[in-house]
Every structure is written in structure tokens, then in C-alpha cells.
Amino acid sequence: MERSYEVKPIVLGKIWRDGGALHYLTFYGQQGWLPVTMWYIKGADMPILVDTGGPAKEFPKYNPMPAEDIISFEKALAAEGLRPEDIGLVICTHLHYDHVLNIRKCINARMVVQKAELDFAQCPHPLFAHLYDTTMAKELPFETVEGDVELLAGIKLHHFGGHTPGSQAVAVRTHQGQAVISGMCTTQKNFDPPKGVAHTPLLACGIHVDPIQSYEAIVKIKSMADIILPNHDTRLLEGMK
Ligand SMILES: [Zn+2]
Numbered sequence: 001m002e003r004s005y006e007v008k009p010i011v012l013g014k015i016w017r018d019g020g021a022l023h024y025l026t027f028y029g030q031q032g033w034l035p036v037t038m039w040y041i042k043g044a045d046m047p048i049l050v051d052t053g054g055p056a057k058e059f060p061k062y063n064p065m066p067a068e069d070i071i072s073f074e075k076a077l078a079a080e081g082l083r084p085e086d087i088g089l090v091i092c093t094h095l096h097y098d099h100v101l102n103i104r105k106c107i108n109a110r111m112v113v114q115k116a117e118l119d120f121a122q123c124p125h126p127l128f129a130h131l132y133d134t135t136m137a138k139e140l141p142f143e144t145v146e147g148d149v150e151l152l153a154g155i156k157l158h159h160f161g162g163h164t165p166g167s168q169a170v171a172v173r174t175h176q177g178q179a180v181i182s183g184m185c186t187t188q189k190n191f192d193p194p195k196g197v198a199h200t201p202l203l204a205c206g207i208h209v210d211p212i213q214s215y216e217a218i219v220k221i222k223s224m225a226d227i228i229l230p231n232h233d234t235r236l237l238e239g240m241k
Contacts, residue, residue, distance in 0.1 A: 002153070002154060002173065003043065003044075003153050003154050003173070004043065004154060004173045004174050004175050005041050005042060005043035005044065005154060005155070005172050005173060005174055006041070006042040006043055006174060006175075007039055007040070007041055007042075007050075007172050007174060007179045007181070007229065008039065008040045008041075008042065008080075009037050009038075009039055009040075009229065009233075009236055010037065010038050010039070010040055010076050010080075011035040011036065011037055011070055011071075011236050011237065011240060012036050012037070012038060012053040012054075012069065012070060012071060012072075012073060012076055012102075013035075013036040013053065013055075013056045013067060013068055013069040013070050013071075014033040014034060014035055014036060014067070014068055014070065014237060015033070015034050015036060015056075015059065015063075015065060015066070015067045015098060016031060016032070016033055016034075016065045016066040016067070017031065017032070017033075017034050017065060018030070018031050019031065019032070019206075020206050021185075021206045021207060022034070022185060022186060022187050022189075022190070022205065022206045022207075022232060023187070023189055023190060023193075023198075023203045023204075023205075023206050024200075024203055024204035024205065024206055024208070024211055024214070024215075025199070026193070026197060026198050026199075026203055027189070027197070032234065033234070033237055034187065034232040034234060034237075035232055035233065035234065035236040035237050036053045036054070036056075036067075036098055037051065037053065037231055037232065037233070037236060038050065038051045038052050038053045038076075038102075039051065039170075039181050039229065040080060041155070041172060044088075044089070044152060044155075045088075046087075046088025046089060047080075047082055047086055047087050047088055047089075048087070048088065048089045048090075048091065048155075049087055049089070049090045049091070049106070049109075050090075050091045050093060050170050050181050051090075051091075051092065051093055051099040051100065051231070052073065052090060052099070052100060052101070052102035052103045052105075052106065053073065053098065053099065053101070053102055054097055054098060054099075054100065054101025054102050055069060055072070055073070055101065055102070056068050056069040057069075058097070058101055059097065059098065061097075062097040062098075062130055062131060063097075063130070063131075070240060073102040073105060074105075084102075084105035084106050084107070085105075085106070085107050085108050086108070087106040087108070087109045088108065088109055088110065089109055089110045089112065089151075090103055090106050090109045090110070090111050090112070091112050091113075091151070091155075091157065091168075091170055092111065092112065092113040092117070092142075093167060093168055093169070093170065093181065093182075093183035093184070093231065094113075094114075094117050094163065094164040094166060094167045094168070094183065094184070095113060095117055095118070095120075095121040095132055095133075095136075095137060095164070095166075096131045096132070096164065096185065097131060097132065097133055098185075099231070100133070100136070101133065101136075103136075103140065104136065104140065110143055111140060111141065111142045111143060112142070112143050112144075112145060112151065112157075113142050113143075113144060113145075113166065113168075114144065114145060114146065114157075114159050114165075114166030114167075114168050115144035115145065115146045115166065116146075116159070116161065116165040116166035117164060117165060117166020117167070117168075118137060118142050118144050118166065119165075119166075120132075120164065120165045120166060121133075121134065121137035122134055122137045122138050125209075128164070128209070145157060145159075146159070147159050154172065154173035155170065155171070155172050155173070156170070156171040157169075157170060157171075158170075158171060158180075158183075158220070158221075158224075160183065160184070160213065160214075160216070160217035160220065160221075161209070161210060161213045161214075161217070162184065162204070162205065162208055162209070162210050162211070162212075162213030162214030162215070162216065162217045163183075163184035163185060163186075163205045163207065163208050163209070163214050163217070164184075164209060165209055167183050167184050167217070168183050169181060169182055169183040169184075169217070169221055170183060171224065171225070174227070176226065176227060177226025177227060178224065178225055178226045178227070179225065179226065179227040179229055180221050180224060180225035180227070180228055180229060181229045181231070182217075182218075182221055182228065182229060182230045182231055183217075183231065184205050184214065184217060184218075184231065185205060185206075185207060185231055185232055186205060186218070186230040186231060186232060187230050187232050187233055187234050188228075188230050188233050188234070188235060189203060190202065190203040190204070190205065190218055190230060191218060191221070191222055191228050191230065200215070202215065202218045202219060202222065203215075203218070204218065
């Protein structure tokens, strides 16, 4: 029988952003909280995380906008019966600080990222340099992949770029169908813009190295996913403090 998995979003904190930072040429001036999310994949031989988030106290170094923790990385894992050292694999959608800083604590994990992303994070363009921990990118034992790769049976990486050079989506076979973690800083509105607001059928990322690639990534994810999991889906904050 084909193996399938469960994907559980774990919200570690929240960051305050202008809508334009997430949605290309749209929602400027509409500010609000976005979740800092990691995804726990259950059902493999070892615990897998997609992204790790990071502690809010480290965020001002990268972006002065408000940031708050909701739960620590350690406590969130403990609620799943895990310690950071138990994590066997971390898949990095990209290496922006809000997605990766806790990875240092996963001392026994394989850390998988696209080569294009690691190369960029080690020597970022000045336009995006503030979003990366270049020391981490140089020092941690990242393992690189190039292009689309089936990493484990039923867990596939799709290199789309657009948001960053090496942004990758993670497609996971679940009992409910194919779930796709978007891998780019997006909300649900990128995939399903409210009528009358957007001038395009879908919305590219507000932050991007290539807006057309970013738009095409949204198109492809929409076509391949039964369940779309945007990294900063604001619905994940509903019901939380
Ligand atoms: Zn992000």
C-alpha cells in the first residue's frame, strides 16, 4: 500500500505586516498579523518538519515590524511528544529568517534545501540580504537538491523559485489527497483573491525575485493540490490569542 502522511500546521508566533508585502500590488495599507508556521509531517520513519520558524526576539535584527511568540519551538514539539534532537529531517521551503532560525536546534536532522536557495543565502543580493542569516547558511550542514525531487515515497519537492531563487513547495500524499505546502510567503488570498480587489486571477508574492515565476508557482500549486497550505495562511491564527 502507498504510504500517506498527516500534515499538521504548528503556529509558533506572529508577525505584523502590510498586505502589500505578501500580495503583489494589492492590499497596500492593510496591515495585520501573519502566522509564523512550521509543518509537522507524521507517518514517516522519523519526525519531519517543513520549516522551523524562529524566536520572535531574533526577528528585529531582520525586520523592525512587530513580532510575538505564541509558543516556543521546544514547547510546541513537546506537545507532540518530541524534542528538537528527535527531528530526523527538516525540509526548508526557503531560507528567509522567519522560516528557518530554529533549525539550529535540530542537531540530528538532515536539512534539505534547494541548491539555488543555499547559494543565494550564503551570498545574497543587497536587496534581500536583510532577510537571511548568512552565517547559518554557511555553517550548518545543509544538504542540497536541485529541481523537482521525490525525497521520500509520497513527499515531493517542487522547485518553483519566484519568491526567492530556491523557493520550493512540498507536496505530501495524505489520506485526504495531495497537500501542498506553498513554500513561498503567501496567504490564502494569493490563491483565491477576493473579487473586485485584485487585477489578476491569482496574486503573485509581494516579495519576489521574479514576479512572473512567482505567479506561475501559484498557478501550478493550485492545479496540483487537493489541499493548499500557504505558509502564512491567516486562518491559522483564528481562535488563537
Ligand atoms: Zn515568510
